[in-house]
């Protein structure tokens with residue numbers, strides 16, 4: 365398949381996936397992007413969760429729209445310095461609560477259009493937030509990006525056994541479709557007490573680390589539950605650098621940058 369020309373200026377492509385819904389995949393994708401822009405990188409976030417797009421809400425961009433220019437779709441910028449741009453079906457719905465009820469071929473066509481018709485410009489990183497599991501969207505994005513050699517996948521799970529079992533399927537999916545796995549993040553791992561900022565383990569911790577060893581993949585880190593995160597949702601871009609999750613993501617981002625070695 366021909367390389368989409370709109371991605372010519374993109375240095376690294378990272379997909380964020382999870383086997384199960386609600387484990388914090390979009391949060392991890394967003395926080396990784398915010399951590400990268402704090403390092404002065406330029407970042408694009410492509411939300412291909414067509415049936416449940418959450419990136420616009422997470423970045424406080426609900427109600428914003430994508431503009432059409434002569435060169436293609438202009439993504440929505442999330443910050444004043446234009447370091448972070450986003451593309452999501454959520455920017456194209458008349459009402460944010462409208463549901464997208466599409467069959468596979470229409471979803472595939474939309475994903476292709478996101479890649480080929482968006483003016484991504486010069487980006488250090490394009491982070492692709494995917495729907496949970498091994499849906500049509502996940503298969504399409506991997507097929508479309510294959511010609512472009514994505515750096516790999518960041519897998520997200522939670523400590524509960526069922527999410528860990530689902531991650532096994534996701535590892536197998538990545539291996540079957542031939543996309544490298546950059547590593548695994550264990551989200552909602554422990555709880556930061558709002559009173560004393562101490563981190564307590566709610567569920568047994570360490571499952572993600574053990575699973576990483578079992579599958580010979582990198583363990584990127586544990587992200588605790590931070591009760592202030594939901595409150596930050598509306599202004600995450602400004603508040604994230606001062607949040608308790610920022611130092612956690614610094615370490616995760618160090619590893620992601622180290623492993624994202626796709627040749628250009």
Ligand SMILES: Nc1ncnc2c1ncn2[C@@H]1O[C@H](COP(=O)(O)OP(=O)(O)OP(=O)(O)O)[C@@H](O)[C@H]1O
Pocket residue numbers: 382384385386387388389390391392413416418494495496551552587588589590591593594597
């Ligand atoms: N570490 C965390 N601390 C506190 N809240 C979190 C954390 N991670 C995620 N959340 C919250 O959990 C909810 C679900 O997270 P998110 O939307 O990122 O999950 P997802 O896996 O992308 O879901 P979906 O299956 O819908 O794509 C969000 O409200 C988010 O703010």
Ligand code: SF4
Pocket residue numbers: 557558559560561562564
């Ligand atoms: S961690 Fe400490 S401050 Fe927080 S709720 Fe428990 S006992 Fe209270």
